Amino acid sequence: MAIIETADLRKVFRSVKRRPGVGGAIAALFSREYEEKAAVDGITMSLEAGELVGYLGPNGAGKSTTIKMLTGILVPTSGSISVADLVPHRQRLENAQNIGVVFGQRSQLYWDLPLRESFALLRSIYDVPRERFRENLDHFIEILDLDEFMDTPVRQLSLGERMRGDFAAAMLHDPKIVYLDEPTIGLDVVAKEAIREFITQLNRERGTTIILTTHDLADIERLARRVILIDDGTIIFDGPISRLREEYGTHRTLVITLADSYEDVQVEGADLESREGNVVRLRFDRRRTSAEALIRRAMERYALSDIAIVEPDIDSIVRRIYREGYTEGAIGSPS
Amino acid sequence: MKRLKAMARAYREYWRINVLTTLEYRENFLMWFAFTIVYHGTALGALWVVLTAFPSMNGWTFRDMAFLYGLWMLAHAVNNTFFSEIGNIPDHVHEGEFDRLLVRPLDTLFQLIATPGQTFPDELILAVSYFAAATWYSGVHVGVLFLIFVPLIALGGALIDLGINLIVGTLAFWFVRVDALQWIVAQLEQEFTRYPVSIYSRSVRLLLTFAFPFAFMNYYPAAFFLNKPENALALPPAVGLLTPLIGLAFVSVAYAFWRFGLNRYQGVGH
Numbered sequence: 298m299a300i301i302e303t304a305d306l307r308k309v310f311r312s313v314k315r316r317p318g319v320g321g322a323i324a325a326l327f328s329r330e331y332e333e334k335a336a337v338d339g340i341t342m343s344l345e346a347g348e349l350v351g352y353l354g355p356n357g358a359g360k361s362t363t364i365k366m367l368t369g370i371l372v373p374t375s376g377s378i379s380v381a382d383l384v385p386h387r388q389r390l391e392n393a394q395n396i397g398v399v400f401g402q403r404s405q406l407y408w409d410l411p412l413r414e415s416f417a418l419l420r421s422i423y424d425v426p427r428e429r430f431r432e433n434l435d436h437f438i439e440i441l442d443l444d445e446f447m448d449t450p451v452r453q454l455s456l457g458e459r460m461r462g463d464f465a466a467a468m469l470h471d472p473k474i475v476y477l478d479e480p481t482i483g484l485d486v487v488a489k490e491a492i493r494e495f496i497t498q499l500n501r502e503r504g505t506t507i508i509l510t511t512h513d514l515a516d517i518e519r520l521a522r523r524v525i526l527i528d529d530g531t532i533i534f535d536g537p538i539s540r541l542r543e544e545y546g547t548h549r550t551l552v553i554t555l556a557d558s559y560e561d562v563q564v565e566g567a568d569l570e571s572r573e574g575n576v577v578r579l580r581f582d583r584r585r586t587s588a589e590a591l592i593r594r595a596m597e598r599y600a601l602s603d604i605a606i607v608e609p610d611i612d613s614i615v616r617r618i619y620r621e622g623y624t625e626g627a628i629g630s631p632s
Numbered sequence: 633m634k635r636l637k638a639m640a641r642a643y644r645e646y647w648r649i650n651v652l653t654t655l656e657y658r659e660n661f662l663m664w665f666a667f668t669i670v671y672h673g674t675a676l677g678a679l680w681v682v683l684t685a686f687p688s689m690n691g692w693t694f695r696d697m698a699f700l701y702g703l704w705m706l707a708h709a710v711n712n713t714f715f716s717e718i719g720n721i722p723d724h725v726h727e728g729e730f731d732r733l734l735v736r737p738l739d740t741l742f743q744l745i746a747t748p749g750q751t752f753p754d755e756l757i758l759a760v761s762y763f764a765a766a767t768w769y770s771g772v773h774v775g776v777l778f779l780i781f782v783p784l785i786a787l788g789g790a791l792i793d794l795g796i797n798l799i800v801g802t803l804a805f806w807f808v809r810v811d812a813l814q815w816i817v818a819q820l821e822q823e824f825t826r827y828p829v830s831i832y833s834r835s836v837r838l839l840l841t842f843a844f845p846f847a848f849m850n851y852y853p854a855a856f857f858l859n860k861p862e863n864a865l866a867l868p869p870a871v872g873l874l875t876p877l878i879g880l881a882f883v884s885v886a887y888a889f890w891r892f893g894l895n896r897y898q899g900v901g902h
């Protein structure tokens with residue numbers, strides 16, 4: 298049974314068409330022209346309970362707009378949505394009880410008050426039983442390390458601290474479904490790691506269904522098994538990351554560590570990517586050369602102390618798709 | 633029922649936070665308090681100046697007008713204390729803060745009303761004190777009817793205020809910025825509640841009674857309690873006691889408009 302389902306979902310924004318300059322602005326006072334833009338243009342998707350899906354796309358692709366419709370913030374222009382058997386924009390209150398939302402760009406904490414007070418307020422907003430609230434709070438304080446700043450006004454917290462507070466705030470009522478819109482934006486490596494760990498646990502231990510948008514593909518690589526890629530409001534890829542890799546990651550890298558010192562390292566079927574001392578990186582097209590053959594050839598010519606195959610990282614794959622567009626069944630000519 | 637209980641609890645919690653926030657900024661709070669006193673003092677001073685030139689206006693003396701003003705001040709203070717956040721709807725929409733309210737399991741308007749806006753019952757305390765003094769000064773008979781109805785009238789009047797603010801605020805879903813309109817409405821409200829409505833032309837009286845029922849905030853109830861022989865539209869004096877009902881009806885209309893506007897909410901682009 299799917300927990301989230303959309304069919305041909307669309308959202309068209311209508312805004313006043315602007316003409317440049319003061320003259321244009323004055324003209325617009327008298328005759329208004331409207332401009333329509335389909336931010337989300339026919340999205341059909343289905344998520345099972347307990348999935349953790351990365352929702353990717355370049356700026357302006359329609360990710361946030363989709364999430365706003367799933368959460369019930371925006372009313373779709375057409376198409377249908379069902380989230381845990383509810384229609385979010387019609388059954389807004391019931392739906393709200395089921396979901397947790399973190400917008401990386403915007404906090405839900407009260408600026409002038411310590412985290413503790415915001416949490417207490419959220420307890421009554423979501424009507425969380427006192428026992429359950431205690432348990433959750435203790436748990437989150439521990440894994441998110443909130444202890445030191447529970448009593449500091451939120452405005453005095455660093456971005457990373459505030460973000461951890463925001464995560465706890467969104468999860469206190471045990472949401473079945475969690476939407477994360479760029480939750481790691483602006484965070485340093487350590488804070489990112491803490492958040493990722495938290496997301497993993499949430500998904501694994503509580504079985505929470507999670508949709509995550511991000512521009513940091515390390516998030517996706519680390520967290521999601523399935524990605525949905527959108528561009529211009531339509532889905533261009535939906536499937537496991539491994540498939541994205543297979544179809545797009547045509548090049549892999551063989552990393553060899555030389556046991557002796559050799560002047561010029563060359564292996565037939567691969568290009569030299571880089572060399573640092575004894576560590577040599579060789580790039581090869583997996584459709585033309587098998588890793589096994591390549592390793593054999595390398596071992597015939599050189600004495601090796603270590604070998605490793607590196608899969609293409611998702612970052613370079615996605616960058617390539619943004620740049621070149623997606624075509625079913627991978628890219629034509631190996632280059 | 634369960635939901636109502638949850639709402640009541642949330643409301644109490646919101647207010648706790650409200651007070652905490654206000655106390656965070658003590659100096660700011662004291663400055664607002666001083667301003668409120670100066671503001672109402674100036675308004676009454678102006679009234680007194682006008683009335684020393686004309687000892688009465690359509691049969692209303694300064695004593696009557698002091699009571700009229702007190703009734704408005706009471707309703708207005710109730711509005712400002714409990715419903716002030718409604719006036720900030722355009723800001724919430726403009727900044728995208730509104731999204732947050734829509735993903736919580738409580739009615740959006742309820743959340744707005746309850747939102748900590750650094751409110752403190754200072755204005756209300758001032759209004760109640762002034763009203764008590766004005767009542768004594770005007771010589772209104774304080775009986776059971778008075779004691780029962782005055783709080784209801786203050787509440788009804790506040791609902792009229794709320795309704796107007798809600799209608800104007802809802803327009804922000806279409807136009808985003810409505811601060812000019814908010815300012816105009818606030819000025820008109822002050823203008824039309826300060827003097828007896830009977831001094832205006834008939835069309836204005838009709839407007840203030842049936843379209844934007846400001847006259848029910850203070851004029852009709854004051855005319856009733858002061859035993860004025862006639863009111864602006866020759867209605868029976870007892871219409872002055874209808875304010876709570878008028879307030880409820882008006883706010884219902886405003887709420888329907890609000891619900892309609894809510895579906896048009898487009899948010900901001902991030």
Ligand SMILES: Nc1ncnc2c1ncn2[C@@H]1O[C@H](COP(=O)(O)OP(=O)(O)OP(=O)(O)O)[C@@H](O)[C@H]1O
Binds near residue numbers: 311312334354356902
């Ligand atoms: N309230 C709005 N009014 C008008 N246009 C909007 C509004 N919100 C979004 N848009 C437009 O819709 C498109 C999709 O926006 P959206 O915020 O969904 O993109 P996104 O995929 O989240 O991008 P990003 O990665 O930059 O966050 C953009 O072109 C944006 O300009």
Ligand SMILES: [Mg+2]
Binds near residue numbers: 361362478902
């Ligand atoms: Mg976005």
